[in-house]
Amino acid sequence: MFELFNIGIDEENVGFMIESNPNIRDMSSEEILDRVELLNQIGCDERKIRNILIGNPWYLDRCISDVVASINKLNELGLTRIDLMIDDNPMLLNVDEFEINDFVNSKLEEGYDMDEIIDMIDENSNVIVE
Amino acid sequence: MLKDVLLNLGLSNEQVEKVLSCYILESFKEETLVNKVKEIFNFLESFGYDKNQIVKIVASYPSIFSFSIEKLENKINELMEIGYKFEEIKGMVLSASHLLGHGIDNIKKKINFLESMGYTKEQILKITFMAPKIYGFSTANMSIMMNNIMSLGYSKKDFVRITVLNPNIYCYDFNTLKTRIDNLVELGYERKQVLQMILHTPQFFCYNLSSIKERINFLEEFGYTKSQIIQLTVKNPFIFVFSKDTFKEKINSMKALGYTNLQIIKLTMEAPNVLSLTIDNIKKKIDDMKVLGYTKEQIIQMTSKFGSIYTYSIDNMKKKLKDMISLGYTKDQVLALSFSFPVLFGLSFDNLKEKIGFLKSIGIDSIILDYPNHLMQSVELMYARYKYLTLEKEITIDESNAYLLFKGEKSFNKSYGVCKSDLLEKYNYDIDVRQKEKQKLKELK
Numbered sequence: 001m002f003e004l005f006n007i008g009i010d011e012e013n014v015g016f017m018i019e020s021n022p023n024i025r026d027m028s029s030e031e032i033l034d035r036v037e038l039l040n041q042i043g044c045d046e047r048k049i050r051n052i053l054i055g056n057p058w059y060l061d062r063c064i065s066d067v068v069a070s071i072n073k074l075n076e077l078g079l080t081r082i083d084l085m086i087d088d089n090p091m092l093l094n095v096d097e098f099e100i101n102d103f104v105n106s107k108l109e110e111g112y113d114m115d116e117i118i119d120m121i122d123e124n125s126n127v128i129v130e
Numbered sequence: 131m132l133k134d135v136l137l138n139l140g141l142s143n144e145q146v147e148k149v150l151s152c153y154i155l156e157s158f159k160e161e162t163l164v165n166k167v168k169e170i171f172n173f174l175e176s177f178g179y180d181k182n183q184i185v186k187i188v189a190s191y192p193s194i195f196s197f198s199i200e201k202l203e204n205k206i207n208e209l210m211e212i213g214y215k216f217e218e219i220k221g222m223v224l225s226a227s228h229l230l231g232h233g234i235d236n237i238k239k240k241i242n243f244l245e246s247m248g249y250t251k252e253q254i255l256k257i258t259f260m261a262p263k264i265y266g267f268s269t270a271n272m273s274i275m276m277n278n279i280m281s282l283g284y285s286k287k288d289f290v291r292i293t294v295l296n297p298n299i300y301c302y303d304f305n306t307l308k309t310r311i312d313n314l315v316e317l318g319y320e321r322k323q324v325l326q327m328i329l330h331t332p333q334f335f336c337y338n339l340s341s342i343k344e345r346i347n348f349l350e351e352f353g354y355t356k357s358q359i360i361q362l363t364v365k366n367p368f369i370f371v372f373s374k375d376t377f378k379e380k381i382n383s384m385k386a387l388g389y390t391n392l393q394i395i396k397l398t399m400e401a402p403n404v405l406s407l408t409i410d411n412i413k414k415k416i417d418d419m420k421v422l423g424y425t426k427e428q429i430i431q432m433t434s435k436f437g438s439i440y441t442y443s444i445d446n447m448k449k450k451l452k453d454m455i456s457l458g459y460t461k462d463q464v465l466a467l468s469f470s471f472p473v474l475f476g477l478s479f480d481n482l483k484e485k486i487g488f489l490k491s492i493g494i495d496s497i498i499l500d501y502p503n504h505l506m507q508s509v510e511l512m513y514a515r516y517k518y519l520t521l522e523k524e525i526t527i528d529e530s531n532a533y534l535l536f537k538g539e540k541s542f543n544k545s546y547g548v549c550k551s552d553l554l555e556k557y558n559y560d561i562d563v564r565q566k567e568k569q570k571l572k573e574l575k
Contacts, residue, residue: 013478016446020438051478058403058438063329080539080551084508091438091476096365098323102357119538124506126473129400 003032017057043083056090069097089125103128145189152192191227208234226262243269248290257297278304296332313339323364331367353391366402383409393434401437418444436472453479457486471502484509494532510559517557
């Protein structure tokens with residue numbers, strides 16, 4: 001949990017994060033650092049990482065391979081700068097690959113083309129779960 | 131004589147037969163055995179077990195009558211030296227009395243082996259407390275189970291996670307576990323999803339098919355589509371832990387609060403964690419939010435859109451509203467904004483401050499009152515597009531055409547022939563604004 005302080009999240013926000021996701025209290029340093037490292041790899045700097053974790057404390061107990069699969073899916077669709085997308089919608093990290101597929105497929109069925117669907121996600125990534 | 135003593139102590143005829151046919155006890159004279167039986171019963175009683183528990187222990191492990199009290203006391207002390215608490219040992223002996231028959235060197239050897247498999251000492255104590263039968267398995271069998279589980283597509287780390295959360299997996303027949311996976315695939319899940327569910331909630335590995343089907347039927351009857359049920363349960367297999375009645379009760383209570391079936395479905399799809407809250411917690415949150423200034427109807431609508439609100443503390447929400455007011459909006463505006471865009475509560479203040487600060491600097495901050503979704507776009511892209519449109523396209527951005535800053539990438543590219551990454555590189559918010567501000571602050575200091 002001290003890792004959260006190390007990346008600059010203040011005590012008040014760490015408290016809010018734990019209230020929302022009490023599992024954080026039982027997480028090992030390794031588990032937290034693995035998830036912080038993944039955000040680093042996506043291109044997030046410390047400022048973004050702080051914003052993301054404060055906004056979405058549930059990300060910390062997500063399974064890393066699930067998150068990687070979703071990010072790969074977004075890349076595959078042609079979406080770029082996923083770091084910015086996540087910074088603006090930290091909840092995007094809770095979306096699974098199959099949810100992205102389901103969203104894309106449902107929009108294709110509604111008659112949208114791929115470019116329009118990608119734009120929808122790009123404008124407001126929350127549409128995937130809305 | 132021994133038979134009568136055992137019957138008097140509460141063992142059934144069948145249990146007595148089991149004790150009498152224990153070959154280790156054959157070498158003892160009957161009189162000696164009678165004394166030993168009484169001694170062991172008194173010893174276990176002094177441990178805090180009740181009569182039924184003692185009968186369970188001795189009936190499942192009659193060899194205990196061949197032990198001296200000293201040997202039993204030593205075993206307890208040795209287990210405590212390994213790291214178990216007295217109460218834990220009591221529970222372990224009750225669920226697997228054979229534990230008393232394992233030599234301490236053998237137990238230590240197993241601990242070393244488990245460490246070599248990737249468990250920490252703390253995890254080993256936890257799993258063997260939860261499933262003391264593990265000490266009865268050979269190291270070869272433990273390796274086989276690990277290899278079998280890994281053959282499903284899990285890593286060694288995954289195997290450790292799965293068994294720490296559900297050590298009883300060691301006690302299952304691997305073919306039965308494999309069949310359970312096949313059964314779920316037949317229900318409509320992808321194999322990959324089933325593996326993911328097991329990794330998230332390993333207890334799920336051991337649920338039987340009929341209870342899973344029963345819960346799925348209930349969700350279907352309530353109004354969830356098959357695809358929603360799969361989505362919901364893949365991400366939250368803990369839903370299968372609830373009994374059908376508990377689930378029904380929770381959902382009925384939510385309906386009584388004013389949610390429609392459709393809203394409940396939407397809310398639980400977005401924030402299934404809400405299902406693990408008590409209805410009193412939910413009611414309290416609604417009351418707290420009313421104090422903040424929302425009506426009950428608004429709260430129902432907001433939480434239907436963004437159910438995660440239920441997991442935010444009221445202090446966190448109060449702070450977010452106060453922060454927004456500090457950015458220049460009135461309380462009514464902030465309440466209206468957060469009502470139409472409840473995701474606001476999930477964004478950090480720094481993030482919001484930068485975006486609103488930038489929009490304010492170009493005079494269009496009021497647009498977010500009408501189009502709060504614009505807050506989902508990064509300040510980096512807002513800035514880069516603004517610079518590009520004003521400097522290169524000589525377009526004056528005001529509220530009437532502010533939407534240009536927030537177009538999707540594909541359509542922006544189609545209109546202007548320039549892509550996001552080029553714009554972000556050319557007009558870099560981090561270099562042009564953040565770093566300059568930092569420099570200014572440094573100079574001021």
